[in-house]
Amino acid sequence: MRALNVRPGHEGSLDVREVEEPKQAATDLLVRGLAVGVCGTDREIASGGYGRAPTGSDRLILGHESLGRVEEAPEGSGFEAGDLIAGVVRRPDPEPCGACARGEFDMCRNGRYRERGIKELDGYGSELWCVDPGYAVRVDAALGVAGVLTEPTSVVAKAWEQIERVGSRSWFEPQRVLVTGAGPIGLLAALLGRQRGLDVHVLDRVTDGPKPDLVRELGAAYHSDSVDEVLDAVRPDVVVETTGAGRVVVDAIRGTASYGVVCLTGVSPGGRRLTVDAGTVNREIVLENDVVVGSVNANLRHYRQAADALARADHAWLHRLLTRRLPLARAAEAFDRRPDDVKTVIEPAP
Secondary structure, three states: OEEEEEOOOOOOOOEEEEOOOOOOOOOOEEEEEEEEEEOHHHHHHHOOOOOEOOOOOOOEEOOOEEEEEEEEOOOOOOOOOOOEEEEOOEEOOOOOOHHHHOOOHHHOOOOOOEEEOOEEEOOOOEOEEEEOHHHEEEOOHHHHHHHHHHHHHHHHHHHHHHHHHHHOOOOOOOOEEEEEOOOHHHHHHHHHHHHOOOEEEEEOOOOOOHHHHHHHHOOOEEEOOOHHHHHHHHOOOEEEEOOOOHHHHHHHHHOOOOOOEEEEOOOOOOOOOOOOOHHHHHHHHHHOOOEEEEOOOOOHHHHHHHHHHHHHOOHHHHHHHEEEEEEHHHHHHHHOOOOOOOEEEEEOOO
16 A cells, blocks of 8 residues: 655655555554645654654654544444544553543653654554544544544644633633634634634734635634734633744733633744743733643544534535645645645545
């Protein structure tokens, strides 16, 4: 079978090549790969900046945003041939920390977790793959290829869960949310905000292309003004920060309403220095009981929340997020960004 793979740590090693078919354990699902999404993590691995191959191999099959159709399902697995599923990315560490032992492997304390398509486990970017049923989530068949959005939606489902848990330490009825960044994570965060009945605002630099219309079609407001101007106008109760841009992060922390919650989901690159009035930031956080929380990855609960959110969403809107769909033979093109890209998808077996 063919698979998209890379030699981690080696720029220019991205390749589609023949590999052995997966070895199916007695309890595994055998799955026909339909789609994998491409995100910044995949591009970082392809550029040689990240990733770790499985033990005994120097190459890693990419693909952690998955969609597949079950071909074989063991009796008692809870799945049937023909089901559309998404595979969970992370696995708990072999000697589990307290969080991993309780199924909260997205909160692993010792960093010894493994991740399919990223760290020590082959991903889903192949014509066939296997998965333990305990790490698979059924996707609404009506979604079609848009079911590949399950993994990124699980990330924002966790973020919203974190926001609501933090807010519930006291009376919390947020009304206005600002999402910074209109990439896939930002747009999906806005979707889940609208599903909660909130007044959603999205801030991004672009003024044309598909993003402004995608935001407005959700019933949300799109902004391309400066961060300070938008924060002053909106005074959000919640900020979901998806850009990882240092200045945006700092301004978001300072710009919420009282008892504001800022959830950081974007990873900032190192090396850029900012001048920050730390005293004022500290004063505002303390005196207004604000909270800044980081959120990354997701566990099985969040995948199920994501599948439910996507099933309830406008399926046509979700399909418009998939701005490029490429066959496996043209997978390398997916790693070149284009101005109007939202989500690029590779289809091993469309």
